[in-house]
Amino acid sequence: MTWKHFFTSSIGRKFIMGFTGIFLILFLIIHAGINSCIFLNDHGVTFNKMAHFMSHNWIMRFLEIGLFAGLIAHIIQGLSLTFQNKKARPVEYYFNQPSKNSKWYSRSMGILGTLLLLFLVMHLSHFYVDTKVALYSGDKPHDLFDEMKEVFSIKWVVILYLVGVVSLFWHLYHGFQSAFQTLGINHKRYTPLIKTIGTVYALIICILFALMPVAIHLQWIN
Amino acid sequence: MEHYNMNLTLKVWRQKNNQSKGKFETYPVNNISSEMSFLEMIDVLNEKLIEEGNEPIAFDHDCREGICGMCSMFINGQAHGPWQQNTTCQLHMRAFKDGDTIVVEPWRSAAFPVVKDLVVDRSSFDRIIQAGGYISVNTGNAVDANAIPIDKKDADDAFMAAACIGCGACVATCKNGSAMLFVGAKVSQLALLPQGAPEKESRVLNMIAQMDKEGFGNCTNTYACEAECPKGISVSNIARLNAEYLKAGLTTEEK
Numbered sequence: 458m459t460w461k462h463f464f465t466s467s468i469g470r471k472f473i474m475g476f477t478g479i480f481l482i483l484f485l486i487i488h489a490g491i492n493s494c495i496f497l498n499d500h501g502v503t504f505n506k507m508a509h510f511m512s513h514n515w516i517m518r519f520l521e522i523g524l525f526a527g528l529i530a531h532i533i534q535g536l537s538l539t540f541q542n543k544k545a546r547p548v549e550y551y552f553n554q555p556s557k558n559s560k561w562y563s564r565s566m567g568i569l570g571t572l573l574l575l576f577l578v579m580h581l582s583h584f585y586v587d588t589k590v591a592l593y594s595g596d597k598p599h600d601l602f603d604e605m606k607e608v609f610s611i612k613w614v615v616i617l618y619l620v621g622v623v624s625l626f627w628h629l630y631h632g633f634q635s636a637f638q639t640l641g642i643n644h645k646r647y648t649p650l651i652k653t654i655g656t657v658y659a660l661i662i663c664i665l666f667a668l669m670p671v672a673i674h675l676q677w678i679n
Numbered sequence: 680m681e682h683y684n685m686n687l688t689l690k691v692w693r694q695k696n697n698q699s700k701g702k703f704e705t706y707p708v709n710n711i712s713s714e715m716s717f718l719e720m721i722d723v724l725n726e727k728l729i730e731e732g733n734e735p736i737a738f739d740h741d742c743r744e745g746i747c748g749m750c751s752m753f754i755n756g757q758a759h760g761p762w763q764q765n766t767t768c769q770l771h772m773r774a775f776k777d778g779d780t781i782v783v784e785p786w787r788s789a790a791f792p793v794v795k796d797l798v799v800d801r802s803s804f805d806r807i808i809q810a811g812g813y814i815s816v817n818t819g820n821a822v823d824a825n826a827i828p829i830d831k832k833d834a835d836d837a838f839m840a841a842a843c844i845g846c847g848a849c850v851a852t853c854k855n856g857s858a859m860l861f862v863g864a865k866v867s868q869l870a871l872l873p874q875g876a877p878e879k880e881s882r883v884l885n886m887i888a889q890m891d892k893e894g895f896g897n898c899t900n901t902y903a904c905e906a907e908c909p910k911g912i913s914v915s916n917i918a919r920l921n922a923e924y925l926k927a928g929l930t931t932e933e934k
């Protein structure tokens with residue numbers, strides 16, 4: 458068993474999905490946590506301080522590389538698995554009732570993931586690109602909170618963000634417990650616990666993320 | 680339950696051989712007893728087809744008592760039809776009402792090519808078993824069954840995994856055409872027992888390598904397989920398969 462052999466096998470590739478998935482789940486906690494500083498309603502002072510730390514601290518910058526590597530691996534592996542899985546059934550059933558045996562969101566990880574990818578392109582172009590440009594041109598400190606207010610002042614952007622968050626919810630709702638199964642953990646006592654934690658996690662993260670554009674758009678905070 | 684007779688319309692997939700295209704044919708079937716099994720209903724139809732000088736519908740079957748796993752049919756959008764933990768031969772016509780239309784298709788999977796009509800070639804499963812689904816023992820006197828103590832829970836879990844009849848309903852149902860429930864069961868039934876322990880590593884590595892070669896898809900944990908498995912094989916066997924593979928794959932020194 459070479460490394461290549463391991464990572465190109467079906468379970469090796471699932472392992473990549475599960476492992477990077479858990480890594481991204483952890484990242485979202487930090488992301489949602491820091492962004493929640495806007496709810497302090499202090500004109501974004503705390504939030505901007507945190508954002509400044511994240512973009513200037515070298516440990517964070519280093520972790521950022523890992524984040525992108527994990528994200529890209531998750532995306533590429535996910536897309537390629539989805540295409541390969543399609544090929545495993547070249548002729549579709551004429552009459553199929555998948556709802557009798559599984560949940561729609563568990564069957565829709567590819568589609569949900571694609572929606573998230575599209576969302577991510579928009580999201581990065583809104584916030585990430587400008588932050589980096591400001592970092593390297595470096596004349597004046599970048600006011601990320603200001604930028605949030607500007608972006609979320611547009612109604613259709615807020616709606617697109619909400620669509621993104623809803624996709625994220627279902628993706629996480631299935632993905633959280635699925636990752637543990639993939640890593641080989643299925644236990645009479647722990648699996649129900651993992652499922653509950655996953656549900657609570659997905660709810661909290663998504664409610665927080667949904668509140669951000671809404672709260673700014675409706676000027677609950679400024 | 681009260682006995683009744685029914686008239687049905689059957690929409691069946693007909694395909695001459697692996698090369699031909701295949702299409703649905705519609706047949707009326709009359710006077711079917713609610714106490715017949717689904718296969719008996721097809722027998723009735725086939726006798727009629729033969730009498731009329733037509734080609735009967737080819738389908739797999741053997742034991743007709745739910746233990747061999749041959750009777751592969753996708754009935755009204757579900758593997759083995761509407762009943763839970765049930766094979767086609769054990770599906771009774773009382774599951775249907777007078778006037779129903781029933782759609783019958785073969786398993787659809789790249790790894791299970793259609794041989795004819797409803798018959799598919801499941802030898803990919805055999806090749807997975809050949810790759811490692813066995814234990815190597817020297818012949819000689821039979822060892823006393825209770826000579827090796829086995830934890831009750833392990834024995835029970837192994838027994839439950841061993842209930843898999845290799846029918847392929849898991850593959851047929853899975854949206855990814857994944858065979859992981861089948862392979863999970865076959866790896867588990869041996870990995871859990873001391874007799875299977877010495878070949879644990881090579882077994883799981885070889886069986887997965889063969890599974891990948893056969894063109895099955897990759898599991899995304901929809902758990903549709905467990906819901907449709909006639910023997911109620913649990914997806915915890917897939918988790919065990921994953922764990923066994925990760926352990927072996929990440930630690931083995933063999934190239």
Ligand code: SF4
Pocket residue numbers: 748842843844845846847848849850860861864904907908909910911912
């Ligand atoms: S795991 Fe269940 S559905 Fe799959 S082959 Fe075995 S008995 Fe059939």
Ligand code: FES
Pocket residue numbers: 739740741742743744745746747748749750766767768769
């Ligand atoms: S014919 Fe043997 S299980 Fe149905």
